[in-house]
Amino acid sequence: MVIPFEKYGQKGLFIQPYTSSLQLIANYSSAKPKNVQNLPQLPVPKLKDTLKKYLNTVRPHLNDEEFAVTVKLVEDFQVDGGVGSKLQSLLEKRAREKENWLEEWWLHSAYLDFRSPVVVYSNPGLVFPFQKFNTQDDQLRYAAQTLLAALDYKSLIDRDLIPVEMMGKSPLDMSQYKKIFGTCRIPGIKRDSLSYNDTKYVTVIHNKHFFHVDLWGEDDVLLNEDQIVDQLKVVLAMSQKPSSKRIGILTSENRNVWGKAYQALVADNTNRNSLLDVEKSLAVLCLDRASGLWESGDKNARQNIAAAQTIHGGGAASNGANRWFDKTIQFIVGADGVTGLTYEHSPAEGQPIAVLTDFIIDFINQNKSAKRPKSSNPKQPFRLEFNVTSEMENTLRTAEDNLDRLATDLELNCFTYDKYGKDFIKSQRLSPDSYLQMAMQYAFYRLHKTPGAHYESAATRIYVGGRTETIRSCSVDSVEFAKVMLNPKTSPKHRLEAMNRAINSHKDYTVNALQGFGVDRHLLGLKLIAIENNIDIPKLYLDSGYVKSAHMRISTSQVACKCDGFMCYGPLVPDGYATCYNPRAGDVNFATSAFLSHPDTSCASYRAALEAALQDMHDLLLLNTKSKL
Ligand code: COA
Secondary structure, X not given: OOEEHHHHOOOOOOOXXXXXXXXXXXXXXXXXXXXXXXXXXXXXXXXXXXXXXXXXXXXXHOOHXXXXXXXXXXXXXXXXXXXXXXXXXXXXXXXXXOOOOOHHHHHHHHHHOOOOOOOOOOOOEEEOXXXXXXXXHHHHHHHHHHXXXXXXXXXXXXXXXXXXXXXXXXXXXXXXXXXXXXXXXXOOOOOOEEEEOOOOEEEEEEOOEEEEEEOEOOOOOEOOHHHHHHHHHXXXXXXXXXXXXXXXXXXXXXXXXXXXXXXXXXXXXXXXXXXXXXXXXXXXXXXXXXXXXXXXXXXXXXXXXXXXXXXXXXXXXXOOOOOOOOEOEEEEEEOOOOEEEEEXXXXXXXXXHHHHHHHHHHHHHOXXXXXXXXXXXXXXXXXXXXXXXXXXXXXXXXXXXXXXXXXXXXXXXXXXXXXXXXXXXXXXXXXXXXXXXXXXXXXXXXHHOOOOOEEEEEEOOOOOOOOEEEEEOOOHHHHHHHHHHHXXXXXXXXXXXXXXXXXXXXXXXXXXXXXXXXXXXXXXHHHHHHXXXXXXXXXXXXXXXXXXXXXXXXXXXXXXXXXXXXXXXXXXXXXXXXXXXXXXXXXXXXXXXXXXXXXXXXXXXXXXXXXXXXXXXXXXXXXXXXXXX
């Protein structure tokens, strides 16, 4: 059920679409919207509750001796008057003083302090359903429709007309929607920052050239589809040959390297103005060169090509420099039909981006951009110029090599599992998400014969400023389930019981995590409050239980969209897998990835194990239906 956002009465800061943009920019960057939806605050869980859950989640990763050490450390940590209770009171004090005790810490520790490249390590890609463009005009028309759809959606966001999402009877925090357009990450030497803006133009990148393209005419009316196509034609005419400047590649670099390069660039006025122009635009549109989409064999091969294009642009020689990876939203429209987006993760979770995607696909399918009025006297697009010194040229070359290395190392296996989807799982009275998570646990154990620490994102948006909590999907029950399934001597009844136990145990953790009662964010908070107060980091954090249970070899996220698209991203650890999945009524789109350089992982084998696990679980359920085990 959805209810209109505006029902919550108070308007946010961004209610006037496209007016007084300077004023909005000032507000946006200097003030945080108050709790306009009147949502509850993220709680600080009780220390004893978190530590009890923690011990359950570390158990699968430790032998008896190691576990005894962890139990002792937990006991010492939670002793009355000990360091744990001191940190807990400091954290509770912080929670009383802030709207959300975690929000700023999370933004910094999960994103802005993170120094690895955003490419592969942080930015997800989102692949839209494939298109077949026969002419350049097809490509430009689709690009124009994508922009018009996105701007229609932005106008709904600005006017608070997006339906409030609900979890049961609880409304979810909608503020992430306000941060999708106009936002840009700015590299720093030690920490990046975010710049929020509201303007009336987009940045278009073609052949590695950057352009400022206004989307409103002199009369303040949005250009129509034909007019945007004309603007894009001007861009193409001005960028027939690839730019030697290829400045976009810098955004794929390690953040410290890019931070230093950024400082060198802004010392030059021309560069500074161009960088500011990209920073303030509403979004980026990448008009990409062809990537061989339709020359590849089957849907699976196409999914992999498109995933690569949306994650890293296929490397420097393909479209990797035709990007600005720091922009929150970057639409990709390739010459032969790869369409989708890359998004910089720090301001928003995947779900709002998936909702935007469905809106765009519906808008285009229903041809909603047809018959719009013309606006008067559109301004001509202009190129954003960059001056590149010989020193910067070296930085560009290194960045190209680094991106190529990263792209070559990322193994992708994206596929549609079409034997069944969430309708079948629901018909068995099971939670589709917990079921799929347990399939991944079983698959990993089947392949590696060891429990895999497993991260799943749960949205904590029932709270003001809520982002995510980790569901630790690897449990004593999930490992037992895998072992029982792999033991040829176990009966179907035994297997079914083990499967139901594992699924229910995951569902229990999920329900807790969605309410902010997981393990990870609370433990992170206790650690960060220790650092802030110059208190030594407790031994608990150095223990093998902590380290092993947080070494997330399976990094997963459900990002649900109705269209036949999917989100994709890289693994969290060198010996891990990423699995982003879109469960639909009759099928599931999976995007898996791993690093080729690690000898222990193979995406192809993981996919095979996952498909086998899904088949086994299905067969077990059908056997039960027939014979009531
Ligand atoms: N029997 C029958 N149906 C059931 C069931 C059962 N035992 N348990 C659940 N279902 C139904 C639900 O009612 C729901 O129905 P709907 O499709 O009509 O709404 C559907 O199955 C799906 O429920 P389930 O699979 O249990 O959970 P979910 O879809 O709510 O997903 C999370 C769980 C944790 C993934 C979700 O709550 C969440 O947090 N999503 C956001 C994750 C995120 O932030 N990702 C982006 C990170 S970048």
